[in-house]
Amino acid sequence: MRYLPEPSFRHDATTGRVGILLINLGTPQAPTAAALRPYLRQFLSDPRVVEIPRLIWWPILNGFILTTRPAKSAAKYAQIWTKEGSPLAVYTQRQAKLLQGYLAELADQKLMVDYAMRYGSPSIEQKLQAMKAAGCDRILIVPLYPQYAASSSGSALDEVYRVLSHMRNPPEIRTIKHFHDHPAYINALAGQIRNHWQQHRRPDHLLMSFHGVPRYTLDKGDPYHCECHKTARLLAEALALPKGSWSLAFQSRFGRAEWLKPYVVDVLGDLGRKGTGTLDVVCPGFVSDCLETLEEIALEASKTFTEAGGKQFRYIPALNDQPNWIRALAQIVQPHLAGWENTGGTTDAGRPSRAKALGASQ
Ligand SMILES: C=CC1=C(C)c2cc3[nH]c(cc4nc(cc5[nH]c(cc1n2)c(C)c5CCC(=O)O)C(CCC(=O)O)=C4C)c(C)c3C=C
Ligand SMILES: [Fe+2]
Numbered sequence: 001m002r003y004l005p006e007p008s009f010r011h012d013a014t015t016g017r018v019g020i021l022l023i024n025l026g027t028p029q030a031p032t033a034a035a036l037r038p039y040l041r042q043f044l045s046d047p048r049v050v051e052i053p054r055l056i057w058w059p060i061l062n063g064f065i066l067t068t069r070p071a072k073s074a075a076k077y078a079q080i081w082t083k084e085g086s087p088l089a090v091y092t093q094r095q096a097k098l099l100q101g102y103l104a105e106l107a108d109q110k111l112m113v114d115y116a117m118r119y120g121s122p123s124i125e126q127k128l129q130a131m132k133a134a135g136c137d138r139i140l141i142v143p144l145y146p147q148y149a150a151s152s153s154g155s156a157l158d159e160v161y162r163v164l165s166h167m168r169n170p171p172e173i174r175t176i177k178h179f180h181d182h183p184a185y186i187n188a189l190a191g192q193i194r195n196h197w198q199q200h201r202r203p204d205h206l207l208m209s210f211h212g213v214p215r216y217t218l219d220k221g222d223p224y225h226c227e228c229h230k231t232a233r234l235l236a237e238a239l240a241l242p243k244g245s246w247s248l249a250f251q252s253r254f255g256r257a258e259w260l261k262p263y264v265v266d267v268l269g270d271l272g273r274k275g276t277g278t279l280d281v282v283c284p285g286f287v288s289d290c291l292e293t294l295e296e297i298a299l300e301a302s303k304t305f306t307e308a309g310g311k312q313f314r315y316i317p318a319l320n321d322q323p324n325w326i327r328a329l330a331q332i333v334q335p336h337l338a339g340w341e342n343t344g345g346t347t348d349a350g351r352p353s354r355a356k357a358l359g360a361s362q
């Protein structure tokens with residue numbers, strides 16, 4: 001039996017790094033209609049986000065939504081844009097950098113933490129290729145959504161698998177599905193709220209507002225609704241909130257279909273009409289502040305509440321780059337790295353070459 005000679009390049013040598021890729025939704029490059037259009041096109045063309053048959057959805061998206069929404073959304077983004085850029089991009093980038101620093105100190109200098117965006121840039125494809133080129137042969141994927149929804153985490157994971165399907169020698173992949181009930185995440189949220197209450201006084205009511213999704217996704221088995229309720233219950237328990245002093249609502253409704261209820265505008269109206277004095281609102285489903293928290297809640301929801309008769313509205317910021325949250329994120333990812341310690345696992349250095357072992361080199 002004859003064996004092929006071993007190729008001259010070292011096909012069996014890898015540097016064997018472990019990578020962690022944080023994935024968030026993505027955001028436009030600038031608060032302008034021109035930048036919103038390609039972002040919204042990519043976002044709203046995703047069949048995980050809009051499940052209407054393409055033949056019906058295409059003309060609505062191209063003929064109506066992409067001609068009217070970019071300018072309206074750009075005006076909203078302009079209100080929250082910072083010198084460094086879109087808050088979602090700024091915080092996601094900081095989270096990756098801080099987690100890298102935190103884990104390097106704890107565990108492993110070779111560990112590489114980076115981030116990607118599902119829509120816009122830096123793309124998942126670009127970052128998976130860069131991590132592979134940097135020697136990562138094992139990558140943990142962490143969608144930055146505590147509650148799993150097919151339209152958010154599901155779509156991010158779809159894109160990871162799509163990119164891998166085009167690689168001849170893909171890295172080994174692990175994924176985190178959700179962390180809605182992880183004690184570290186719940187404690188970080190509770191700490192953020194307690195901090196706010198130490199600086200100001202306690203409110204009369206705490207509203208926990210989550211991004212909504214279409215109602216039919218719940219009927220089809222998406223766990224998102226139940227995971228939001230579980231997060232809210234655990235957070236209320238951690239803060240020892242009496243019954244009736246807090247509630248849950250869903251925000252950011254898009255389109256005319258029914259979405260998860262109660263809608264945040266309805267709850268704000270009810271609380272305002274009841275004459276609620278101070279209302280605090282927290283958005284536990286967003287680990288970074290973004291358009292949906294800073295514009296829709298901190299600016300718009302505040303008006304809805306006071307116009308209905310409420311007195312004082314306070315928005316509690318997302319976890320963003322808080323050290324407590326970075327520590328929690330480390331606790332969330334660490335168990336998923338078990339067995340991936342850098343022992344030079346896949347490197348063949350020092351062993352006789354495979355061809356020699358097979359007796360082909362004489
Ligand atoms: C919790 C995570 C999110 C889920 C689930 C989600 C579902 C979902 N979103 C839309 C439509 C839009 N969302 C938009 C912004 C936006 N959405 C999330 C998170 C989730 N979305 C975030 C973090 C953001 C903010 C991004 C930022 O740049 O700050 C937008 C864009 C803005 C606008 O024009 O309104 C749209 C559109 C649908 C249809 C959907 C589920 C089916
Ligand atoms: Fe959204």
Ligand SMILES: [Fe+2]
Nearest residue numbers: 225226227229
């Ligand atoms: Fe449910």
